[in-house]
Amino acid sequence: MTTRLSIGNLGVRYRRDGQGVEALKHVDLDMEAGKCLAVIGESGSGKSTLALAIAGLLPAGTKFDGSIAWPGLGHAPLNGRDIGFVFQDPSASLNPVLPVGEQVAEVARTHLALTWREAFGLATDLLGRVRLPDPEAVARAYPHQLSGGQKQRVAIAAAIAARPSLLIADEATSALDTIVQAEIVALIGRLVTEDSMSLLFISHDIALAAQLADRIAVFRHGRLLEIGETGELLRSPAHSYTRSLIEASFGPAAEERG
Numbered sequence: 164m165t166t167r168l169s170i171g172n173l174g175v176r177y178r179r180d181g182q183g184v185e186a187l188k189h190v191d192l193d194m195e196a197g198k199c200l201a202v203i204g205e206s207g208s209g210k211s212t213l214a215l216a217i218a219g220l221l222p223a224g225t226k227f228d229g230s231i232a233w234p235g236l237g238h239a240p241l242n243g244r245d246i247g248f249v250f251q252d253p254s255a256s257l258n259p260v261l262p263v264g265e266q267v268a269e270v271a272r273t274h275l276a277l278t279w280r281e282a283f284g285l286a287t288d289l290l291g292r293v294r295l296p297d298p299e300a301v302a303r304a305y306p307h308q309l310s311g312g313q314k315q316r317v318a319i320a321a322a323i324a325a326r327p328s329l330l331i332a333d334e335a336t337s338a339l340d341t342i343v344q345a346e347i348v349a350l351i352g353r354l355v356t357e358d359s360m361s362l363l364f365i366s367h368d369i370a371l372a373a374q375l376a377d378r379i380a381v382f383r384h385g386r387l388l389e390i391g392e393t394g395e396l397l398r399s400p401a402h403s404y405t406r407s408l409i410e411a412s413f414g415p416a417a418e419e420r421g
């Protein structure tokens with residue numbers, strides 16, 4: 164088992180109105196290469212903060228303690244190159260005035276030293292890989308010409324364009340309706356397997372996360388409450404809080420599920 168990422172005693176404190184907001188406290192966590200770790204917890208529990216800390220995207224002035232190590236990487240991880248990030252709102256991650264193929268190509272060109280023509284060819288391939296119909300036509304489309312689910316597919320294509328070793332999906336399906344949500348979860352699962360990526364899948368929905376996750380980490384109030392192998396954690400959660408998340412997500416029948 165290769166460790167992709169090792170987080171030690173991570174603490175994050177934001178600055179807001181001259182005061183500190185402690186968003187993460189004493190978090191110890193490892194991610195294994197090629198595995199999916201789901202991060203679960205209610206709103207404000209620190210899930211996105213963890214993702215931003217890993218991707219080096221915390222706002223300036225944020226206080227940061229502890230360590231995030233990338234064993235074997237040999238250089239500081241580069242966002243976009245080593246880490247692909249998919250956010251909740253695909254519109255916010257796409258440029259409204261640029262054809263989507265160019266946006267995916269730009270990521271490939273920046274990080275893979277390709278010519279523009281090669282990058283655009285790769286972008287079109289990627290739009291096919293995320294199962295967008297007629298990738299050549301989609302490549303020339305603007306974001307407003309696509310549905311929410313299609314835009315999220317484009318955002319995923321851009322996130323994986325540089326072949327990152329870690330993909331972070333932060334509530335990547337929360338803005339989509341249930342059917343599209345299931346399709347995008349399946350797509351993410353397929354892509355990480357095909358490209359042997361590690362996946363950090365952030366969700367407030369433990370049932371959704373369980374579809375992908377090898378392990379589930381439960382956060383509450385900025386702390387890692389418990390972490391376990393998915394089946395094990397669902398069967399026998401250590402904390403009543405985790406049990407309540409399971410019941411809320413699967414419904415009260417969850418306990419009989421075994």
Ligand SMILES: Nc1ncnc2c1ncn2[C@@H]1O[C@H](COP(=O)(O)OP(=O)(O)OP(=O)(O)O)[C@@H](O)[C@H]1O
Nearest residue numbers: 177178179184186205206207208209210211212213
């Ligand atoms: N830029 C910021 N400045 C100040 N405080 C912040 C900032 N971003 C997040 N916080 C605070 O840090 C805490 C953790 O927020 P975070 O966004 O990590 O939670 P989350 O689990 O991702 O929640 P959600 O499910 O709503 O996305 C919250 O108390 C939040 O208000």
Ligand code: NI
Nearest residue numbers: 210211212333
């Ligand atoms: Ni969040």
